[in-house]
Amino acid sequence: MGKIYAILSKKGGVGKTTVVINLGAAFAERGQKVLLVDVDPQNSLYLGIGLYKERIDRGSFDILLKNVKPEEVIRETPYRNIEVIPSGPVTPYLEWRISSVSKNLDRLKNWLDYTGVKDRYDYILIDTPPTFNSITGSAVVASDAVMITVQSEPLAYRTLPAVFVFLRDIKEKLKPSLRVLGIIINMYDGREELMVQTARVLEEKYKNIPFKTRIPKDLNIAEALAYGKPVIFHEPGSAGARAFRLLAKEIKARETVLEQVIKR
Template identity: 35%
Template sequence: MTPSSSESAPTVFAIANQKGGVGKTTTAINLATALAAVGERVLLIDLDPQGNASTSLGIARSERSPGSYEFLLGLSPLAECVRTSRIPNLEVIPAATSLAGAEIELIDMERREHRLVEALATGDARARWTTILIDCPPSLGLVTLNALVAVDAVLVPLQAEFLALEGIGALGTTVERIKKRLNPRLHIAGVVLTMVDRRMTLSQQVEADVRAHYGELVFGTTIPRNVRIAEAPSHGLPVLIYDNACAGSQAYILLASEFIRRRRTAAEQAEQKAAHESVP
């Protein structure tokens, strides 16, 4: 599982890990908020039927339809599914409980793996937003498959616990299969260590093992265990807005900076590759 170049710098990212409780949604909403704060136009697509990203951004349940369910199944166009958030420059396609039925409904549909990529293309989403982040459900079903076919790259939040290592291996295998069969752009852009507690020997050991195995793929920034991160969703706010001075917020600010640097490097490498290939 190694980084790979794409024809252009990645714009659309899935936040994915088949294991639940590893910080996917927290990473998605706070990375989106940090990018919006520096002037990027950001769309967050909530593809988890639990709708935690929508809740964490203050989208009331009564205001979530049409949302990601209708958008994924082609029942409503992009413009009708997007909501503004409390965060300037950050818009959301929210998730409602109806999304839980999409797994079954997709089975009998034509081009069932391509529903999301075709919906995004029809709405010209790449031209409208600088960055699109997709918060995936904790599974590798058809909804997550649609996300992985639609994106350029995957960010993998990884809890600093031993059993979490097994999940990333399965996800890496899935990514390689999708890359070969359905989405040649797809690659893992990075692994984000979450819920890190350096007071615990186990946490330190897991971090050391992950860095030894995945090398530069692992972000230098880690996200600590922090009570303010846990409190923020109940207020309908990302922790960056709820308490921007806490350790969790500061970590997500650093993560966003590293994310931007990595993407800039990817863009430069893509330009150099294109220039090289154009030389006769």
């Protein structure tokens, strides 16, 4: 059965979409079957995974509002082992309708379960908007665990408590099994003293939640995204590509620990 992880942040532009695409590619490179799901109304994930020439007429927003079959929304990508569900053509009215229908929080979860989509993949990674509304709530409810993306700078770091409050509320009220798999520090530059210090504070405050692997600020990552390619396929030897491979490995190791804890 596939593992479902939502990637969250309270702040925009910290690299959620980048992480979903590149972590997905790192799992795919290890031979795992991956589905990337976009629930961000910006609908930009499909561009970053190379489908910029495609006409997108359906997507995850249809799942949240009506009954659709998997084959109507799941798209192949140019990359082996990676498929995607875009969010679809999202109008402001549609976005408003979805984010105001809070009783539908388990729709995405049920769809992934009942259609059997969950069983077809090793990993389902969900890209979310930088707001905590019922769209993001649906993504969290559908997930086994979440990962939080931050930049190593004080302003970004101050948004973390709000993320944990949001997750605690969902865990208490809707999804007792919810876990935080880890915090991903993105756009890290070890030459910038402020970043080094902030990362240290983060590790002191959140103990072992931040992953040891930090994703470096690497122009190859931004360039690859603009070309619609994961950095692993664009520049396989780059620092960015190496970091995403290491992060995938670290996630696997954490999953093993979690499973052992559960078995005990």
